[in-house]
Amino acid sequence: MSRHGLRPLLWLALLLPGLALAQDESREGRRSHGHHGAPHHGPVVVPEGVKVPTWDELTPAQQASVERLRERWDGLPASQRVMALERAERRARWEAMTPEQRERIREGMRNYRELPPELRERMRESMRAMRALPEDERKELSARWRALSPEQRRAWLEAGGPGQVPQPPEAGGQAD
Template sequence: MKTALSRSLALGLLLLAGNALAQSTPAQSLPEWEKLTPQQRDALIAPVRERWNSDPDDRPRMLEHAQRWKSMTPEQRRQARKGMRRFEGMNPHQREEARVLFLRMKDLPPEQRKKLRDDWKAMTPEQRRAWIQKNAPQDSRQAPPPLPPLPPR
């Protein structure tokens, strides 16, 4: 849970810094990295520097995430940003469901992923809740908090 949230926060902070820079200057006039002023570079990396310094245990994951991001195609990056925006708009219960589904689906072959998505869409809220509780990680580092009770019908 912490890692997914940390990833979202890191990417979000980086995107916010980039958005702030982009809003102050038209995109067409922004130079290559090497031609940015020290102030522009600092505006882009300050959020990452702050997280890097404040959480030494998270540094290996941050570095791995940066390397993975660099190797992504523009389309994969677009999809990642889209997913991050969707995740940010979710309530805590929806986020927990998304985390558990992601952790379960990430290692499945495509045909099993499709089946799980189809099964998920057909489930009632009670069935989804039971599935989440059954499939939530047992590792104490990733163990999600207990899910809130379902709202009355």
């Protein structure tokens, strides 16, 4: 556990939806395993009826971001094209962040990696549940999470985590 206690990916997922888990899949060349040997969760499923753009249908900015795939783009499976566009979008968001924001994310990733596997799994479940909540509820839970001490955050996570269970009384809040 870091000197800052439990402040891993959960707060990141609450503040920057989609980016936290995206870090595991953001490095090129990882097909069977994500970041730090975590299993990759398979190809992106493109919903029926969704048309993935051909090279000529991409915006100039998108073309620039996936230029290395230009010659193969139209022959790639739709799932690979979707993943390439998502990686490019995450890269652009990362590059737009301040050094302070990037360091907070790096610290969160370090803290996350230090968690025991069972707490990491609880955190992933909590993040899935959080993403399913309406935005106002997500923001409220995020604010509650940030207001807690590292010990209180850990207690809440051990109980199931935000989005899964109400904040436990021992975590400094009222059970809902």
